[in-house]
Amino acid sequence: MAGRRHDERANVSHRDHLRRSIVPLWAAVLALAVCAPLFARGYVLSYDMVWVPHLDLDRAELWGLGSALPRAVPSDAVVALLGSVIPAAVVQRIVLFAALFLIATGVGRLLRDRPLAAQLAGATFAVWNPFVAERLVLGQWPLLLAAAAIPWLIAALLDEEGPRWPIVVVALAGTALTPATGLMGLVIVLVAGRKRVLPVLGLAGLLNLPWVVAGVVHSGGQSDPAAVGLFEVQGEGHFGRLGSVLTLGGIWNSEVVPTSRTLGLTVAIAAAIGVVIIVGLVTVWRGDRQLLGVLAAAGAVGLVLALAGWLVPDLIERIVSDVPGGGLVRDGTRWLALLVPLEAVAFGAGVCALLHNARAWVTPIAVLGLVLPVAALPDLAWGVGGRLEPATYPAAWTNTRTAIAESDVSGDILVLPFSAYRRPSWNHDTPVFDPAGRFFGRTTVTNDELDVSGETIRGEGPRAAAIGKVLNGTKVLAELPEQGIGIIVVDTKAPRADEALALIAGAEELPIAGDELRLFALPGATPSETAPGDRWAMTVAWLLAGLTLLGGVGAALRRSDRETPEDNPRDVTQA
Structure with a gap:
């Protein structure tokens, strides 16, 4: 029993x-x-x-x-x-x-x-x-x-x-x-x-x-x-x-x-x-x-x-x-x-x-x-x-990341054209927030203004806004290093890429394999720094x-x- x-x-x-x-x-x-x-x-x-x-x-x-x-x-x-x-x-x-x-x-x-x-x-x-x-x-x-x-x-x-x-x-x-x-x-x-x-x-x-x-x-x-x-x-x-x-x-x-x-x-x-x-x-x-x-x-x-x-x-x-x-x-x-x-x-x-x-x-x-x-x-x-x-990144992206890592140029990265979203053909033409903002190994500045139904929503980042003003000025190559920008990556397949290249005409180009991206260096930039108090506060958090x-x-x-x-x-x- x-x-x-x-x-x-x-x-x-x-x-x-x-x-x-x-x-x-x-x-x-x-x-x-x-x-x-x-x-x-x-x-x-x-x-x-x-x-x-x-x-x-x-x-x-x-x-x-x-x-x-x-x-x-x-x-x-x-x-x-x-x-x-x-x-x-x-x-x-x-x-x-x-x-x-x-x-x-x-x-x-x-x-x-x-x-x-x-x-x-x-x-x-x-x-x-x-x-x-x-x-x-x-x-x-x-x-x-x-x-x-x-x-x-x-x-x-x-x-x-x-x-x-x-x-x-x-x-x-x-x-x-x-x-x-x-x-x-x-x-x-x-x-x-x-x-x-x-x-x-x-x-x-x-x-x-x-x-x-x-x-x-x-x-x-x-x-x-x-x-x-x-x-x-x-x-x-x-x-x-x-x-x-x-x-x-x-x-x-x-x-x-x-x-x-x-x-x-x-x-x-x-x-x-x-x-x-x-x-x-x-x-x-x-x-x-x-x-x-x-x-x-x-x-x-x-x-x-x-x-x-x-x-x-x-x-x-x-x-x-x-x-x-x-x-x-x-x-x-x-x-x-x-x-x-x-x-x-x-x-x-x-x-x-x-x-x-x-x-x-x-x-x-x-x-x-x-x-x-x-x-x-x-x-x-x-x-x-x-x-x-799923999509795979073109080889040019990895090559650019490697070139940036091996470069002795100081400063942060700016991605041009200066727009928030891309619709790359290699991503099946699906819109995506610019992957360059995360892909490369340094702090990367991208535009945070959004275009919705033909209207532009103002961005929230003060640094992106300041760089946007520089790009609308007449002394782009001289003023970008003052904003801490030492590297510029241009997405040649994005709309208005030719205008972006014209803005930085005369900048030193670094050779990379592939035609999707072009890489430029600006001398004299100082990387952005974090205030010690902010670092301590975030560490504790x-x-x-x-x-x-x-x-x-x-x-x-x-x-x-x-x-x-x-x-x-x-x-x-x-x-």
Whole structure:
């Protein structure tokens, strides 16, 4: 009898383990369906997603000590640190896959007390939506990682036994990759922290210190309020502005909108999804009002900020121009990351409720729960319809990097033509923020003015603005060294390259192989220097944030070693 009971317990444990594995396996399938093109050689370079073979760790801007506002602090430093151990191309693939996998499993965890069908449906919706598709094409991988961390953070803060501190720390670190996402993490802490909100806020403060301190160091930068009108929510296809936002779309850049969003059939499918979500909201209200309250509060913040640039533009313009860091709210639709968990959980719960009342229609409804999100956005598959196609840098880029490293010319690098974005033919004509800003081994100055819908948004970096004035003057070669520029790289394939070459006529050219780039040296330049006080402040910020994260990761690893299935009976999925 004892042996039979032991066998029965073993069989139950094995079945429970299989059930717990289904959601992660499904999440991996979803992520692979999107990331499949990334198995090709090269790097995905799309709008803000700039990946280079070597991101040097000694670059001041990585650590918040450059001349521009710290929009890529600490995300660039994380990439550089990982790239020093793992090939950069592998790091990119891990990051993109992890973002999709974790957002699916995170929503599945929020639905862990509901049947397996609900978890799978919620996980599918969390990945397969316009927000994920558009931000992938726009290249905002830190935003997607933060969106993936949010459901995990909510689940850890709402745990019945009290906050799961290791997961809280790691999830907060995931939201702290950029200033905007760091604020999203703070929103979650405020709405879900409950009685532990002060200690969690303390952790969040420590983990966000790098960009906070860097922002104080660069407090002179200011965002252009004219950007508010250019970044306001846009209608997609037949959805209109409000409908686009409620369906997690509405991005300001029409070029990154999937084609399926413009089809009339998509509206009908989205309406069906909306009905399921409404049913799910009622279901969650009846079963777990605390979870619904947290998700609804966070979603409301995201929805309000997404619509604010359209509904109250004057207010947002004042915030952008007068409030330090106010530029973080100008792209309102990125804040829809806070709405994704609410709609995904509600969709999963709605499928569960329909199944409960379906009787003979159980299988068709379960299948529809997985199919509807995919049917509404079929072109998210295969790298958003092939838009995320890897490219390889021409040999001239590597040759130029080598020539700069071997040169004894002092000073920083200036890239011409002086424009923020490129559309290189070797990158399948996909727009990308000038990769030269990260590719070479020295501090590199690029233009941070943005052209949106034919309008120019003023840049935020004082050094780039000063160099722009020099380039518009008559003594370019004499004044650039005074700005610390000793090396000029000209992208000969970019528009207006001939004008750029004319500006620096007479400069000494350094020979390199390849015709995509040309390299010039200017004597007498002095590299830019960092004030000792700024360096100390950033060192302390990085040290505190790093120690906090290491403590959280260590605690998470120790806890995972100790836990067994019996320790977490609530994690057992009910089929």
